[in-house]
Amino acid sequence: MAKKTALIQGNEACAHAAIYAGCTFFAGYPITPSSEIAEVLSKELPKIGGKFIQMEDEIAAMAAIIGASLCGHKVMDASSGPGMSLKQELIGYACIAEIPCVIVNVMRGGPSTGMPTGPSQSDVMQARWGTHGDHATIAVAPASCQEIFSETVRAFNLAETYRMPVQILMDEIVAHMREKIVFPEPGELEILNRQLPAVSPADYKPFDTSFGDVPPLAAMGSNYRYHVTGLNKAPDGFPTTTAELVDAEERRQLRKVEANASAIEKNEEYLVDDAEIIILAFGITSRSARFAVDNLRKEGVRAGLFRPITLWPFPEKRVAGLAGQVKAIIVPEMNLGQLIHEVERVVKGSCKLAGLGRVDGEPITPYQIIDKVKEVL
Amino acid sequence: MAFDYEKYIRPGKLPHIWCPGCGHGIVMKGLIRAIDKCGLSKNRTAIISGIGCASRLPGYVDFNTVHTAHGRAAAFATGMKMADPGLTVLCVGGDGDGVAIGGNHFIHACRRNIDITYIIMNNHIYGMTGGQFSPCTPTDGFASTTPYGNPDPVFDIAKLAIGAGATFVARTTAYHANQIDKMIVEGIQHKGFSVIEILDCCPTSYGRRNKFRSVVEMMKQHKELAVPVTAAAKMTPEDLQGKIITGILHQEEKPEYCEQYARLIDKVQAQTAGKG
Numbered sequence: 001m002a003k004k005t006a007l008i009q010g011n012e013a014c015a016h017a018a019i020y021a022g023c024t025f026f027a028g029y030p031i032t033p034s035s036e037i038a039e040v041l042s043k044e045l046p047k048i049g050g051k052f053i054q055m056e057d058e059i060a061a062m063a064a065i066i067g068a069s070l071c072g073h074k075v076m077d078a079s080s081g082p083g084m085s086l087k088q089e090l091i092g093y094a095c096i097a098e099i100p101c102v103i104v105n106v107m108r109g110g111p112s113t114g115m116p117t118g119p120s121q122s123d124v125m126q127a128r129w130g131t132h133g134d135h136a137t138i139a140v141a142p143a144s145c146q147e148i149f150s151e152t153v154r155a156f157n158l159a160e161t162y163r164m165p166v167q168i169l170m171d172e173i174v175a176h177m178r179e180k181i182v183f184p185e186p187g188e189l190e191i192l193n194r195q196l197p198a199v200s201p202a203d204y205k206p207f208d209t210s211f212g213d214v215p216p217l218a219a220m221g222s223n224y225r226y227h228v229t230g231l232n233k234a235p236d237g238f239p240t241t242t243a244e245l246v247d248a249e250e251r252r253q254l255r256k257v258e259a260n261a262s263a264i265e266k267n268e269e270y271l272v273d274d275a276e277i278i279i280l281a282f283g284i285t286s287r288s289a290r291f292a293v294d295n296l297r298k299e300g301v302r303a304g305l306f307r308p309i310t311l312w313p314f315p316e317k318r319v320a321g322l323a324g325q326v327k328a329i330i331v332p333e334m335n336l337g338q339l340i341h342e343v344e345r346v347v348k349g350s351c352k353l354a355g356l357g358r359v360d361g362e363p364i365t366p367y368q369i370i371d372k373v374k375e376v377l
Numbered sequence: 378m379a380f381d382y383e384k385y386i387r388p389g390k391l392p393h394i395w396c397p398g399c400g401h402g403i404v405m406k407g408l409i410r411a412i413d414k415c416g417l418s419k420n421r422t423a424i425i426s427g428i429g430c431a432s433r434l435p436g437y438v439d440f441n442t443v444h445t446a447h448g449r450a451a452a453f454a455t456g457m458k459m460a461d462p463g464l465t466v467l468c469v470g471g472d473g474d475g476v477a478i479g480g481n482h483f484i485h486a487c488r489r490n491i492d493i494t495y496i497i498m499n500n501h502i503y504g505m506t507g508g509q510f511s512p513c514t515p516t517d518g519f520a521s522t523t524p525y526g527n528p529d530p531v532f533d534i535a536k537l538a539i540g541a542g543a544t545f546v547a548r549t550t551a552y553h554a555n556q557i558d559k560m561i562v563e564g565i566q567h568k569g570f571s572v573i574e575i576l577d578c579c580p581t582s583y584g585r586r587n588k589f590r591s592v593v594e595m596m597k598q599h600k601e602l603a604v605p606v607t608a609a610a611k612m613t614p615e616d617l618q619g620k621i622i623t624g625i626l627h628q629e630e631k632p633e634y635c636e637q638y639a640r641l642i643d644k645v646q647a648q649t650a651g652k653g
Contacts (some may be wrong), residue, residue: 064456231444
């Protein structure tokens with residue numbers, strides 16, 4: 001039987017993928033350009049017995065998904081710049097309390113209200129450092145409707161595997177673009193669930209590291225009673241100011257991502273093996289970059305594309321490796337220079353580096369990239 | 378036989394952080410007695426709080442407990458109750474937490490009439506941060522940020538809750554210890570969003586700045602100002618000026634949020650099945 005296909009929008013693909021991944025709870029607050037995700041889930045979740053709730057504000061939506069996740073649900077929230085600014089408080093809570101959740105940020109221009117209907121890629125650093133304090137971050141950045149589906153499923157898997165918030169960074173173009181997608185059959189994409197405790201309720205500690213850096217998480221309301229707090233906590237979940245306990249917990253929460261970076265990282269490479277210049281781009285910009293690479297190749301310029309699909313953790317080893325074999329890296333992004341700082345940090349001057357920013361609400365065109373490449377070479 | 382509080386207290390978690398004379402301990406004991414009277418299962422009860430002195434309560438009691446972020450208890454609790462409607466969900470917290478930073482979540486939880494019991498310990502002050510004025514500090518009262526007296530008007534939490542749609546609203550004080558568990562029992566047993574405001578004493582941050590020589594004086598004031606709601610019905614507005622009306626102030630039956638959503642799911646699934 002032929003697989004089910006559809007011509008759908010990126011936001012719609014994201015919502016359907018959430019259900020495929022096992023999401024049974026969505027809380028949100030209306031905001032352009034993410035609203036279709038909430039609209040689709042308000043329609044689809046009740047069909048499978050799942051819950052949709054529109055909360056009173058962006059912070060409340062985060063609070064509701066964290067609460068539902070604690071009760072054992074796979075959960076999602078979707079927003080955009082101004083909403084993401086509000087959510088930072090409880091993204092931090094989900095980090096320290098280690099609660100799996102998926103947050104979609106359909107990026108629009110900013111700061112503040114910015115350009116609600118204009119595309120942007122200007123929340124790269126907010127995704128990494130938006131909430132206060134040291135914390136690990138996982139963020140993925142799909143570039144097509146089909147990939148929005150698969151990356152949404154992967155975002156749920158990562159959230160459940162590493163017991164933490166995972167952000168899906170989409171720009172307004174991929175979110176509102178319509179493309180044909182092929183729906184995967186049930187079982188075709190891997191679905192991962194959080195690790196549940198294997199010990200008795202009496203022996204359960206919510207941050208028990210004897211099982212590794214990602215402690216099993218029991219559902220509240222099951223037979224496991226425990227305490228959760230946003231304060232620095234000991235393995236038993238209760239607050240502590242004991243220096244060595246705080247230090248160990250903080251370091252473990254970073255380590256669980258750092259030590260698994262190669263498993264979390266995902267990149268696409270196009271014609272990089274013999275490349276003299278690499279265009280490093282993500283999201284919709286990578287599609288302009290790919291077009292630019294093809295055209296440059298026709299002109300005899302050995303150009304290649306490196307596309308991080310996982311933005312955070314940043315693929316530093318691979319980018320450092322590529323920097324050693326090329327003359328230059330160009331970083332086009334729909335902001336005034338964010339991801340380029342991360343590239344600069346890992347390239348350490350081993351090749352030329354140039355940025356190409358655009359913040360006027362229009363996408364970066366292939367010809368802008370081609371001109372930039374010629375200017376740099 | 379004396380009531381066995383130990384059964385509900387987490388071993389090794391006391392002493393609590395509350396100052397001598399603070400009423401939060403009286404409320405915690407009342408809450409424990411109420412839970413016991415309702416025969417709630419520890420595994421199927423969740424107590425959610427925000428940030429502040431009162432919000433430290435969940436750490437001491439042996440239930441599913443979540444100490445959330447400042448003001449967010451009602452929003453976390455809404456997610457938990459929606460996720461698991463069979464779970465008994467209670468919120469505890471202070472006045473600043475509940476109706477200043479958490480005010481929006483509070484009124485919308487009232488509006489939804491979700492089956493959560495919210496216990497607000499109103500001690501008229503931000504105690505944990507050193508005694509700044511809250512929306513419940515009396516006008517002209519003194520706090521660390523109202524050195525010349527409080528210019529702000531006061532929130533009436535019970536009126537706010539009733540106006541926002543809560544279907545059970547009660548008020549008592551930390552002096553009326555025996556009424557605390559009675560009100561909480563009624564709140565838990567009521568289907569819908571229940572608010573129990575408990576006027577509380579903060580001798581450290583509020584009392585000493587407002588000419589109370591001791592916590593006894595603060596509690597005596599609560600005793601003297603309290604008027605049971607039945608007696609208040611026979612009094613004139615002038616007579617009730619400055620009084621604290623105690624008891625069940627409001628109770629009505631309205632559709633509960635999780636039940637409404639369950640009906641929505643049933644309807645959608647019946648329609649979907651019909652389309653076959």
